Amino acid sequence: MPSSLLATPATEPRQALPALSFPLGEHLPAPGTATEVAPGVYWLRMALPFALNHINLWLLRDRLPHPTQADVLQEGWTVVDCGIDNPATRQAWAQIEQNVLQGLPILRVLVTHMHPDHMGLAHWLCERWQAPLWMSTSEYQSAWLACSGLSNFGGDATVAFFAAHGWSASDDMKEVKSRVGYYAGMVPRIPGAYVRLMEGTAVRIGERTWQCISGFGHSPEHMALHDTQNQLLISGDMLLPSISTNISVYAMEPEGNPLQLFLDSLDKMAHLPDETLVLPSHGRPFHGAHTRMAQLRTHHDERLNELLQACRDHALSAHDALPLIFKRTLDVHQTTFAMGEAVAHFNLLWLQGRLSRHRDKAGIYRFTKPSPSSPAKPIDDWRKA
Numbered sequence: 001m002p003s004s005l006l007a008t009p010a011t012e013p014r015q016a017l018p019a020l021s022f023p024l025g026e027h028l029p030a031p032g033t034a035t036e037v038a039p040g041v042y043w044l045r046m047a048l049p050f051a052l053n054h055i056n057l058w059l060l061r062d063r064l065p066h067p068t069q070a071d072v073l074q075e076g077w078t079v080v081d082c083g084i085d086n087p088a089t090r091q092a093w094a095q096i097e098q099n100v101l102q103g104l105p106i107l108r109v110l111v112t113h114m115h116p117d118h119m120g121l122a123h124w125l126c127e128r129w130q131a132p133l134w135m136s137t138s139e140y141q142s143a144w145l146a147c148s149g150l151s152n153f154g155g156d157a158t159v160a161f162f163a164a165h166g167w168s169a170s171d172d173m174k175e176v177k178s179r180v181g182y183y184a185g186m187v188p189r190i191p192g193a194y195v196r197l198m199e200g201t202a203v204r205i206g207e208r209t210w211q212c213i214s215g216f217g218h219s220p221e222h223m224a225l226h227d228t229q230n231q232l233l234i235s236g237d238m239l240l241p242s243i244s245t246n247i248s249v250y251a252m253e254p255e256g257n258p259l260q261l262f263l264d265s266l267d268k269m270a271h272l273p274d275e276t277l278v279l280p281s282h283g284r285p286f287h288g289a290h291t292r293m294a295q296l297r298t299h300h301d302e303r304l305n306e307l308l309q310a311c312r313d314h315a316l317s318a319h320d321a322l323p324l325i326f327k328r329t330l331d332v333h334q335t336t337f338a339m340g341e342a343v344a345h346f347n348l349l350w351l352q353g354r355l356s357r358h359r360d361k362a363g364i365y366r367f368t369k370p371s372p373s374s375p376a377k378p379i380d381d382w383r384k385a
């Protein structure tokens with residue numbers, strides 16, 4: 001997916017919460033430069049050719065055993081996330097090499113998750129610097145599938161999935177079908193080997209130790225990095241300051257419950273102290289993780305309640321519900337993400353038993369208030385089935 005996000009502003013919660021604070025103010029790193037946000041931790045910002053027009057990447061001072069000299073530590077850098085593979089991003093990295101790396105090599109490439117803006121240039125950086133790739137197994141394998149064309153971003157399976165949820169306009173479906181190579185257009189190759197990251201893995205990078213926090217719902221096995229001693233969180237796409245992370249159901253897992261997985265993943269960050277500096281993949285570094293998590297929960301609660309209210313008297317498809325959830329006109333590209341989000345909200349309500357689902361004569365899934373005689377599956381059962 002191009003930016004992995006549909007930029008939907010999260011709604012402010014009803015209860016009073018401390019505001020987010022942005023210690024760097026309105027500052028943004030200029031192209032080809034880096035801003036030091038903590039000792040040895042540098043913020044890079046690179047352009048994306050989408051409505052979400054940037055991604056934040058992180059450059060961490062590091063030292064690792066020299067690959068050819070015994071008992072020698074090599075000074076250099078660890079890169080966290082890469083940008084998409086296009087000429088502009090390669091040129092931006094060339095500027096970073098000239099202006100920021102101080103003549104030191106990139107020692108490893110760590111990728112939070114497989115989406116194109118994070119994974120795209122991993123192969124190029126790994127090859128250029130003979131640096132290993134570090135990421136979770138689920139993300140690595142998903143990247144291979146997507147790069148080979150077996151992805152959620154286009155093709156016949158995606159067309160059939162959208163049609164089953166009410167979106168079947170012929171011109172739109174032609175465009176969706178053509179997107180079968182969409183991922184590979186931004187991630188043309190995947191490194192042939194990787195080092196596995198898992199929940200709780202401690203990664204020593206320079207003077208800092210980062211604990212891996214796995215997250216689900218946005219991608220298969222997203223890894224955020226928490227420096228507990230210095231209270232820094234590289235949050236990837238799991239915690240963003242001003243837009244809600246895209247949470248979608250895809251054709252490969254049509255009855256998935258990613259929204260519940262995402263909300264459960266937020267619980268795993270509840271221990272973060274208020275002074276934690278959150279380094280997100282989009283937007284500006286901020287303080288206020290607990291406030292942001294509360295805002296995201298309220299945002300999704302309001303969308304769920306809107307759908308429940310709308311389905312009291314009418315059976316709705318996901319496509320029917322788009323104007324309720326997204327208050328602006330969407331192009332085809334944006335609609336692909338919006339549909340995935342709409343199904344994610346409907347699936348949570350269906351799996352909780354708060355809505356029922358049936359397929360009408362046209363083969364379209366419709367959601368409505370459940371009848372007492374046919375209750376839906378309760379939430380406690382959906383992951384045990």
